[in-house]
Amino acid sequence: MKILLVYPRYPDTFWSFRHALSFISKSAAFPPLGLLTIAAFLPKKWEKRLVDMNMDRLKTRDISWADYVLVSAMVVQKDSLMHVVKKCKKLGKKVVVGGPHFSSGYSEYEKFVQTFVIGESEDIMPRLVKDLEKGTPKRIYKSKIRPMMSKVPVPDWSLIDVDRYASLSIQYTRGCPFNCDFCDITRIYGRVQRCKDKGQIIKELNMLYNIGWRGQVFFVDDNFIGNQYKLKKEILPAIISWMEKKEHPFSFNTEASINLADDSELMKLMVEAGFSTVFIGIETPSEESLAECGKFQNTNRSLISSVKKIQESGLQVQGGFIVGFDNDSPSIFQRQINFIQKSGVVVAMVGLLNAIQGTRLYQRLKKEGRILSKPTGCNTDFSINFKPKMKMEKLVEGYKKIVNTIYSPKEYYERVKNYLKVRDKFYNSKRKAQISMSHLKALFKSIWILGIRERARRYYWKLFFWALLTRPKVFPSALTFAIYGYHFRKTFELN
DSSP states (O other), X not given: OEEEEEEOOOOSOGGGOHHHHGGGTOSBSSOOHHHHHHHHHSOTTSEEEEEETTTSOOOHHHHHHOSEEEEEOOGGGHHHHHHHHHXXXXXXXXXXXXXXXXXXXXXXXXXXXXXXXXXXXXXXXXXXXXXXXXXXXXSEEEOOSOOOGGGOOOOOGGGSOGGGBSOEEEOOEEOOSOOOTTOOHHHHHOSSOEEOXXXXXXXXXXXXXXXTOOEXXXXXXXOTTSSHHHIIIIIHHXXXXXXXXXXXXXXXXXXXXXXXXXXXXXXXXXXXHTXXXXXXXXXXXOHHHHHHTTOGGGSSSOHHHHHHHHHHTTOEEEEEEEEOOTTXXXXXXXXXXXXXXXXXXXXXXXXXXOXXXXXXXXXXXXXXXXXOSOOOOOSSSOOOSBOOSSOHHHHXXXXXXXXXXXXXXXXXXXXXXXXXHHHHHHOOOOSOOOOOHHHHHHHHHXXXXXXXXXXXHHHHHHHHHHHHHHOGGGHHHHHHHHHHHHHHHHHTTOO
């Protein structure tokens, strides 16, 4: 059996980091972890190939070679996904699709796709493998359970060239204990968080180490700290021990909720284990809007103080922000700008609220007759798929004001400098600095592109010499943030 696994292309979004990757000679930010995990379920005697369209073109000969084409996608990849399935149909190849995009519907693909996998795959894959072998796959496979994470195999990393990625990935949990009305994670994975055990995590770390990876590893969990007791008593101590034995080959980042700030012991253990960055859904400084969307973990606290506490533990905070809630008034745009600048959240992803199918928000807005279209899944295309309470033109105009301000060179570099003062004081990485050829290339490319070609070059040079001469410990971070800023400006087409 010959199986081709295909990962469709992302559009140029905030999280693609496409304009930053060229500085470090990488082709994509993250590997297709879901497909690599699916590949591990397939019999070893089967031939497998994987095409990640974020770095390689899908060739006709790849499709012609395969008996079946397996595709996984999120909603933001739907344009590329449609291109893939249409091309496969034209070439007479049968396609099996799965992934988060199909959890809320698949009618538009029925003409092009033979088999749909809906839900988590652990209890489906044994049946699907048998049916593929017989040549009789069913039309639809639906997961009847939420499987335990003990059933998840180690991803098949042999299918990709890991050196072409900026970071590799591990999934530790599925599910989230919170229930924000705009988020579909609890609908897909539930509110009772399921976790891998320490043996599985160490096995996966060993796998990454043995294939020669040294660098960033992203724990892709939607809320890494959902089970704080297990983390503190089992997982983090095991990672700390492993990292010490291996002389700290990795630096970790993940996603967490703001209540991380309430647990000093947990933050200390994460830093000791090698975590450097957490992405947190801050969303809005408006208490009324937080209550509206059910994000109660963010209410009744000083969000600024919580962010500062996490930063001072040694963790960089990347933040997600949203405008477009019913309770948002025209003042929200300046309030968001003020919050982001004051908090020192350098990597601030601000998006317009969209209603994802199947969420409580979508159901409410549908009942109110306010749904206009399906969401694009893109956080940078200025789209909104429902009729907001604020006038649409005013909302989009205010949103543009936010991104034009926080990503402009003056405000962005000011935020970088303010955060690096905190990082220099509190950050203490045990990982030895390893200067590679890609780092040197990034340095020289940044000098050429940001220090010579860009109109904002004076801000670059101010940061460059400030960090180099007064805070050399954070000089690499200063260059990294400068490159990130270039990506944000290019993504939003700012000068």
